[in-house]
Each structure stands twice: as structure tokens, then as C-alpha cells.
Amino acid sequence: MPLSRRHFLRASAAAVVLAPLAPSLAACAAPEDVPKVEFGAKLPIPPLDAGTLDSAGGSPVRTFHLAPQAGTHEFVAGKAADTMGYNGAYLGPTLRASRGEKVRVVVENRLTEETTVHFHGVQLPAAADGGPHAMIAAGATASPEWMFDQPAATLWYHPHPHGNTEKQVGLGLAGMFLVDEPAPAAWGAAALPHEYGVDDIPLIVQDRRLDPSGKITFDPSGNSIGTLGNSIAANGVLGAVLPVTTQRVRLRILNASAGRWFRFGFADHRRFHMVASDGGLLAAPLELDAVQLSPAERAEIIVEMAPGESVMLKSFAPDLGRVNPADAFGGGREFDVVRLDAGATLTPSAALPAALAELAAPPDTRVATSRSFTFSGRQINGKTMDMNRIDFTAAPGGAEVWYVDNVNAFQHNLHIHGVQFRLLDIDGAAPPPERAGWKDTIPLMPRERNRLAFRMPKYADAQHPYMFHCHLLTHEDQGMMGQFVVADGSAPAAAAGAGGSAGAGTGSQHAH
Numbered sequence: 001m002p003l004s005r006r007h008f009l010r011a012s013a014a015a016v017v018l019a020p021l022a023p024s025l026a027a028c029a030a031p032e033d034v035p036k037v038e039f040g041a042k043l044p045i046p047p048l049d050a051g052t053l054d055s056a057g058g059s060p061v062r063t064f065h066l067a068p069q070a071g072t073h074e075f076v077a078g079k080a081a082d083t084m085g086y087n088g089a090y091l092g093p094t095l096r097a098s099r100g101e102k103v104r105v106v107v108e109n110r111l112t113e114e115t116t117v118h119f120h121g122v123q124l125p126a127a128a129d130g131g132p133h134a135m136i137a138a139g140a141t142a143s144p145e146w147m148f149d150q151p152a153a154t155l156w157y158h159p160h161p162h163g164n165t166e167k168q169v170g171l172g173l174a175g176m177f178l179v180d181e182p183a184p185a186a187w188g189a190a191a192l193p194h195e196y197g198v199d200d201i202p203l204i205v206q207d208r209r210l211d212p213s214g215k216i217t218f219d220p221s222g223n224s225i226g227t228l229g230n231s232i233a234a235n236g237v238l239g240a241v242l243p244v245t246t247q248r249v250r251l252r253i254l255n256a257s258a259g260r261w262f263r264f265g266f267a268d269h270r271r272f273h274m275v276a277s278d279g280g281l282l283a284a285p286l287e288l289d290a291v292q293l294s295p296a297e298r299a300e301i302i303v304e305m306a307p308g309e310s311v312m313l314k315s316f317a318p319d320l321g322r323v324n325p326a327d328a329f330g331g332g333r334e335f336d337v338v339r340l341d342a343g344a345t346l347t348p349s350a351a352l353p354a355a356l357a358e359l360a361a362p363p364d365t366r367v368a369t370s371r372s373f374t375f376s377g378r379q380i381n382g383k384t385m386d387m388n389r390i391d392f393t394a395a396p397g398g399a400e401v402w403y404v405d406n407v408n409a410f411q412h413n414l415h416i417h418g419v420q421f422r423l424l425d426i427d428g429a430a431p432p433p434e435r436a437g438w439k440d441t442i443p444l445m446p447r448e449r450n451r452l453a454f455r456m457p458k459y460a461d462a463q464h465p466y467m468f469h470c471h472l473l474t475h476e477d478q479g480m481m482g483q484f485v486v487a488d489g490s491a492p493a494a495a496a497g498a499g500g501s502a503g504a505g506t507g508s509q510h511a512h
């Protein structure tokens with residue numbers, strides 16, 4: 001590519017002139033130049049899968065089938081990349097269920113290696129969570145099940161095999177799991193666009209590090225935050241275009257990258273409304289011109305279009321805080337993501353509701369169990385992940401307040417399994433409003449302290465742990481993870497309160 005060659009020559013010349021800075025310049029070199037992408041391919045919409053209602057056992061169970069398998073996928077026309085997908089070559093179907101339903105996911109592992117399926121953001125029993133202890137051998141089947149008991153949200157599923165997550169997710173094992181309220185008419189959000197694939201669009205965004213033959217490559221040791229790619233895929237496609245047919249469109253954006261931060265916004269800086277974070281609706285639509293997502297975070301946004309116009313959804317250079325170096329090894333770049341092309345006429349959409357949801361207050365921190373976690377290097381509190389070590393035991397439904405420090409000059413983030421939490425403050429200051437709602441993943445910016453509060457899962461199970469970890473997949477694979485169990489008999493610092501009933505769900509996972 002002539003452009004990259006010219007950049008290289010210019011960079012070389014600069015390095016000669018600035019000889020004393022040469023080592024740091026070399027360290028900042030991006031793994032690949034930003035490839036030229038023509039926008040034009042239609043954005044694929046993952047198939048919607050509502051499962052089947054199975055009443056064989058008495059009470060109905062919504063049953064889904066996922067078959068992780070190997071395949072090939074062309075990010076670059078004519079260049080096939082080896083990939084993995086659920087029920088297909090790349091990514092997976094969008095599973096959809098309602099609050100109050102019992103669901104079962106039958107996972108048939110057609111890979112030639114073991115995997116798990118973790119349900120990210122789902123408030124479920126640990127035995128159904130699909131963490132690294134829930135390995136499904138090649139050829140084996142597992143059938144986790146649970147009762148959905150959480151607000152409507154954009155959740156997702158992906159593998160969690162200890163030490164092998166970056167590769168499996170990176171090759172394409174990821175999909176969305178939407179949970180709805182059972183009676184949409186009864187909630188304010190009924191006015192939000194909600195026709196899947198028409199005005200309610202899932203958007204799985206991943207940076208891809210492609211080699212010249214179009215294959216996916218990994219670079220876990222390349223810099224402090226792991227693999228960064230400069231090809232941006234939306235639902236598996238580079239240069240995708242979304243035809244818009246309605247006045248307002250809802251984008252359910254998931255950052256499914258291993259280590260890249262995105263700061264989503266539109267090329268013309270038009271304002272939009274964010275309506276939901278990881279765990280569900282915000283209290284009210286939040287007007288923004290950009291929303292930043294670290295790996296695994298989600299945001300639902302509503303954007304308004306005029307007939308006949310086109311606008312690019314971009315990722316602007318993210319704010320990486322007190323990061324060193326300032327561009328975080330190329331992590332500070334901006335990209336085009338997907339172009340929205342509005343039709344000549346647009347179907348009118350309902351006005352945005354003024355209020356969306358009533359968020360329950362986080363637990364009172366004065367009577368919560370307090371825990372502190374220091375993220376440093378690849379360790380949490382000086383320890384790397386040990387599958388045989390339980391870091392602590394918590395009370396079912398118990399109130400928790402966590403102090404989480406990133407002492408490094410580079411980014412981490414935090415995901416806690418089985419719960420949705422609330423961010424209370426960052427270095428003592430109120431969180432930005434886009435992070436003030438239900439969260440299961442938050443960025444841990446360099447040298448910042450995050451304080452958060454939540455209730456532990458209500459499901460007691462001394463045998464199966466939940467994970468908490470950095471969701472930068474290189475860090476996670478390298479052991480930046482701990483585990484806890486929720487069990488009766490642990491000494492809660494506070495009465496568990498209304499959320500304290502245990503054992504309401506039954507998870508089952510088995511290999512045969």
C-alpha cells in the first residue's frame with residue numbers, strides 16, 4: 001500500500017532527526033496501517049432466535065440451541081479467514097426472551113476444542129453462568145437453564161475458557177441476548193423503536209487485526225492492552241451500510257473487541273439519545289454527541305435521520321485518561337464504523353418518552369460489605385487467577401460496596417458475573433450520566449478509583465463460583481481474574497433484605 005509506505009518513510013525520517021526518541025516512537029508504531037475500506041456492503045442483521053417453548057416438563061421453558069463451530073468468513077472479498085461462529089461461520093443468532101420466563105440453552109460443541117458459553121450480564125445461578133469451570137468438551141453438550149429475573153436489556157453471550165477466551169471470541173464466538181419486559185405496553189419504553197432489524201438494530205463492533213491474506217491475527221504481547229486491530233467490523237462486515245427506513249432508529253451497540261476502546265458518535269456531530277446501558281434502560285433519555293465503550297460494554301442509542309441523508313457512525317479518538325503513551329499504542333485512533341443511509345421517505349417514529357424507567361436505588365453503602373481490589377499489571381490484589389482458589393464468599397443477596405483501583409498507566413476494565421451494579425463515584429466525583437445506570441462492565445482508567453455498589457446474586461451455591469475480572473481479553477487470559485461463591489452461612493455485614501431469597505433457580509450443566 002503506497003500510503004503506508006509513505007507514512008513509514010516519513011516516520012523513519014522523523015526517527016533519524018529525533019534519534020533520542022527513537023525507541024518510544026518505535027513502541028508507538030501501529031500493528032497495521034488503517035486499511036482503505038469502501039463503504040457499501042449492506043449491514044447484516046444476526047438472525048433473531050426466540051427459541052421454542054417446550055412444555056414437556058410441565059412448566060414451559062423457552063429453549064435455544066447454540067452450536068459453536070469452525071468456519072470461514074471473508075472480511076476482505078476473495079480472502080477467506082478461519083473463523084468460529086454459533087450456528088454458522090461467524091458470530092451467532094440474537095437470542096430473545098422475556099423477563100419471568102424460564103430459559104434453557106442447549107449448547108452442542110462442534111468445535112475440535114473445548115469451550116464454554118458465558119451469559120454476560122445475566123443475573124443467573126453460578127452453575128448456569130458458563131464461566132471457566134463450565135467447560136464443554138469437543139463433541140459434548142451442556143444445557144444451562146435459569147429464570148430471567150431482571151429488567152429489559154441488551155446482554156450477550158461468548159466463550160470463557162480460561163486462557164483461551166481472546167482467541168475464541170476474536171475468531172467470532174459472540175452473540176446478543178435480548179431480554180424484554182413481558183408487557184411492553186406497560187412501560188414507558190414502548191415508544192422506543194423495537195422492530196428487530198427494521199428500527200431496532202443490533203450492532204456488534206469489533207476491531208480486527210487482519211494480515212495481508214485477510215486472516216484474523218492476534219498480538220497478545222504487542223503492547224500493554226493486548227491485540228488492537230485497525231479494521232473495524234460491524235456485525236462481521238468492514239465498510240457496512242445500514243439502510244434506514246424510519247425517522248428514528250435504535251442501535252444496540254456492543255463493543256466486542258478484545259482491547260480497543262470506542263467513542264461512538266456521528267461524523268456531523270449530530271446529537272443522539274442514549275436510552276440504555278449494560279443492564280437496562282436509563283431513567284430518562286440522555287442527549288449526547290458521543291458515548292465511549294470499553295470492551296464488553298453496551299449502549300442503546302436512538303438517532304434521528306432526515307429523508308435522503310447519509311451519516312457515518314464513527315468512533316472518535318477515545319478519552320483514555322492519564323494513559324501513557326498518550327495514544328495508548330494506537331488505541332487512541334478514530335475510525336469509520338457503519339454508514340446510515342436514510343431512504344427518500346421515512347416512516348414516522350413515536351416521540352421519545354420523557355422518562356424510561358425507575359431505577360431502584362443502589363444498596364446503602366453504610367451497611368454493605370466493603371471490599372477493595374487493586375488492578376495492577378495482570379493481577380488483582382497481587383494474585384493471578386487460580387482455578388482452585390476462591391477469593392471470598394458472599395451472602396446471597398448481600399449488599400456490597402467495592403473500591404476498585406487501577407494503579408497502572410494503562411487501561412483495565414472490570415466485569416462482575418451474575419450481577420448488575422451501580423457506579424457510585426470515580427475518584428470521589430459523580431460518574432458521567434452514561435455510566436450512572438445498571439452496569440456489569442466499567443472502564444478502569446489509568447490511576448483512577450471506581451466505587452460501586454450492588455446486591456450479590458440471590459442464588460446460593462457453595463460449589464460453583466462467579467468470576468470478576470478485567471475484560472481486556474489478553475489480560476483476562478493472562479490471569480487478571482478472581483472468583484467468589486455466594487453461599488449461606490457467610491457472615492453478611494447487613495441483612496440481605498428483599499433480594500435475599502435463595503435457591504429460586506436451578507442451573508444444570510453436564511457433559512456427556
Ligand SMILES: [Cu+2]
Nearest residue numbers: 412470472475
Ligand atoms: Cu486489564
